[in-house]
Amino acid sequence: MSRQIIVGNWKMNGTRQDTQVLVEALVNGLPASAPDVVICPPFTQLALVQPALASSPICLGAQDCHKDVSGAHTGDISAPMLSELGVSYVILGHSERRQEHGELDETVREKAVAATKAGLTPIICIGETEDQRESGEHEDVLGWQIKGSLPDGFAGIVAYEPIWAIGTGLAATTDQIAQTMAFLRAELVRQFGEAGKAIKILYGGSVNAGNAVSVLSIPEVAGALVGGASLKADAFLSIVSAAS
Ligand code: G3P
Known part of the structure; x- marks a missing residue:
């Protein structure tokens, strides 16, 4: 199995001061044999975080982007703008964006x-x-959601985040995750053929230092998308250490 990937979604959190302290702790505390690690700060902190990651294997991610390259879209940020800042991953179609910004599968695609x-x-x-x-x-x-949100030839990552498990402290059970992962894999292969076998599927929803080992050992779980626990260096580094 390829390396797992642990993604921290900081959502709308963090002053410049908080961000500097957190990034420094993550960079210094990253275990030598770490899995792939991505942190996704708010847009306003990307330029602050990027240089701090320059000598670290931790990658930079963003929490959204617009579908257009440029234009009259007040308040939006385009993918090339993110790329220019050293961003290499972007979270799309998070349930908070679907709910609070009315994003549809088509928009996400x-x-x-x-x-x-x-x-x-x-x-x-x-x-x-x-x-x-x-x-x-x-x-x-x-x-x-897979049919509507993933474009043809999709070569990215899928994150399964049951909405009821987000920020509640109640992660899905290992049985629920295992069954859903098996369903998602079958669905990806049904919709994308052979290529569907290579799409990584992450689990997200109340992943923390206490449940990371059991969540990350479930078959088909290629990593975790972490919200609240990614804001605490110790908790996030424990999750990173639980990955392979
Ligand atoms: O994108 C991560 C997220 O929605 C899960 O949040 O706080 O339940 O880990 P949390």
Whole structure:
């Protein structure tokens, strides 16, 4: 199996001071045999973090991008702008963006095309609500999200983040993750053929230092997308150490 990947999504958190302290602790504390590690600060901190990572294997990611290269899109940031800042990954279609900004699968797909053109690796988030899981619709929902959000020839990463597990402290159980991962792999192969076998699938939703070993040892889990615990250096480094 290839190296796992641990991605920290800092969301809308961090003053310049917090950011400097956190990045320094991560750079200095990274274990020698670390998996691939990506941190995704808010846009405003990217230029601050980039030089601090210059001599570190930690990669820089962003939390969104626009589908266009430039133009009249107030408040947006394009993929080439991120690339120019040394960003190499971008999270797309996070449930918070789908909910708070009305992003549809089609929007996410267009953004993924733009990200890939700019040389970024898209990390496309999918996930069901609690109601959808309880009514047994989750596989249909995830299948549609894959079909709608991933462009043809997709060569990025998928992050499975059940919405009910995000920020709640209640991660999905190992059985739920294992079953859903197996479903997602089958669906990726059904929709993308042989190429679907190579798409990495991350789990996200209340991953922390205590559950990282069990989550990361589930078959098909290629890594984790971490929110809250990525803001604490010790917790994030423990998750990194639990990966292979
Ligand atoms: O993108 C990561 C995220 O949504 C999970 O957040 O705080 O549950 O780890 P958290």
